[in-house]
Amino acid sequence: MPRLHVNIDHVATVRQARRGPRPDPVEWAILAERAGAQGITCHLRKDRRHILDADVAQLRKVVRTLLNLESSLEPEMVAIALASGADEVCLVPENRAEITTEGGLDVVREKLRLAEVLPRLREKGILVSLFVDPERAQLEEAAQLEADFVELHTGSYANADVRVRGRELERLIEGALHAHALGLRVNAGHGLDLENVAAVAALPHLEELNIGHALVGRSLFVGVEAAVKEMLARIRVGAHGEGSR
Numbered sequence: 001m002p003r004l005h006v007n008i009d010h011v012a013t014v015r016q017a018r019r020g021p022r023p024d025p026v027e028w029a030i031l032a033e034r035a036g037a038q039g040i041t042c043h044l045r046k047d048r049r050h051i052l053d054a055d056v057a058q059l060r061k062v063v064r065t066l067l068n069l070e071s072s073l074e075p076e077m078v079a080i081a082l083a084s085g086a087d088e089v090c091l092v093p094e095n096r097a098e099i100t101t102e103g104g105l106d107v108v109r110e111k112l113r114l115a116e117v118l119p120r121l122r123e124k125g126i127l128v129s130l131f132v133d134p135e136r137a138q139l140e141e142a143a144q145l146e147a148d149f150v151e152l153h154t155g156s157y158a159n160a161d162v163r164v165r166g167r168e169l170e171r172l173i174e175g176a177l178h179a180h181a182l183g184l185r186v187n188a189g190h191g192l193d194l195e196n197v198a199a200v201a202a203l204p205h206l207e208e209l210n211i212g213h214a215l216v217g218r219s220l221f222v223g224v225e226a227a228v229k230e231m232l233a234r235i236r237v238g239a240h241g242e243g244s245r
């Protein structure tokens, strides 16, 4: 069964609406771990719209499972990632105007910058993941660069109309198989919720699912513990072959 990594960015989004100390995303992360989350993920964006530098430092002190930091390739953010003590760094594209991370990283276009950054992260013992669309050329370049993981972008699947959802799922399955054949480890995430997660949890070779927005939203109604537990239950259903498209 894939591990559930809980992305806490949007707890910080609510906090930043008032720029005060609460709700504290670190406290929320501790509750998510207690409920069974197997990793905590956050994205320190250049514009600091949600997670702040101090959150990353505090998370490093309290996270007992695995800390996954999402980072762009901007030199400032890479320097922070290198010093963060994160167990895993997921390199993502970042565009100031976007509401959330929109597409996968263009590994082919960014290969020179990646070839410079990846070894520096790996020298620190950090596992490196590249957030990519499930396209063969992207996966092949990720393997050339010797990334540890690719995180397959599930946004197109999650947002797809029911008529094309099956096709999007096929792309993810083919991507996972191809990545594994290239020696890459496979993660997935973006836009997943209770309704669509089971089919993704059934992807071949999948190790980690990164889920944030749906869990934070659901926790407003049922609390953090119940939100994490019901997501884990849906992942279990999918991983054991009961997922539906």
Ligand code: PXP
Pocket: 007, 009, 043, 070, 090, 092, 100, 101, 131, 151, 188, 189, 190, 191, 192, 210, 211, 212, 213, 214
């Ligand atoms: N994976 C990556 C690389 C992301 O950038 C995000 C969004 O921050 C997620 C997963 C989680 O997406 P969502 O919040 O839609 O669950």
